[in-house]
Amino acid sequence: MSALDPFGTRLRRAMDERGPLCVGIDPHASLLVEWGLNDDVAGLERFSRTVVEAVADRVAVLKPQSAFFERFGSRGIAVLEKSVEQARAAGALVLMDAKRGDIGSTMSAYAETFLHKDSPLFSDALTVSPYLGYGSLSPAVALARESGTGLFVLALTSNPEGGEVQHAVRADGRNVGATMLAHLAAENAGEEPLGSFGAVVGATLGDLSTYDLDINGPLLAPGIGAQGATPADLPRVFGAAVRNMVPHVSRGVLRHGPDAGALRSAADRYAEEIRVAVAAV
């Protein structure tokens, strides 16, 4: 169905060429106002276009947060479609942050929405929630394999409430988050240079040495900036797995807008701080 190389291969290449930083496109109403824009579709369009034009040619991944576009209904979705197209055209991989998760047959429709090459919202990867059971994601796994796209599965999220579910201990003594990591390691087994099935692992979580983060797939690390984690925290959180980490920042960069040069500089500063922090590992 697709001439695309597998997502893991494309991501490794992009990270090698551009560094691993993922910048978020999160058009919060408050940011629109701070940027001197109206909280309407025109403001949304301007915000999103500015971020894409400022950084899509230099970061490995752009991650639009779908909720902030869905808020405006069909016209917001149209802006999202355009943003995805512009970002991909500028050479960034697009990770659609829609955190979908449903029973298998409905999951299949979500997968078609974001991972089928003929969909208007076709993206390089999608965030998904495994909390209807990891197996419920299998239609998305299958379509991702077919279309050369990837998934990022919520394993150990950056928010403090996540532990209630993710740290729950199962009958076999393993906790739920660790179980998700194990599923992903199995999905990525034997893939080179990197599997296409990633985990979301918050940069805010402190020492994770009790977890096996060696899933042979990417680890999306949100929580840097507005949620309090810093680039200097990353080696302690990720250890040797830092090589496969995709550090993510939204508001920490976006608050520097609307000036495109200031957005670029903020992204470059994060990229450099991350490079220095992980070089020692």
Ligand SMILES: O=C(O)c1cc(=O)[nH]c(=O)n1[C@@H]1O[C@H](COP(=O)(O)O)[C@@H](O)[C@H]1O
């Ligand atoms: O999947 C995500 O992207 C995600 C997972 C997670 O555990 N924590 C988390 O903050 N995110 C997303 O990452 C972004 C973080 O934004 P900032 O806190 O502004 O950098 C938001 O779009 C969140 O929805």
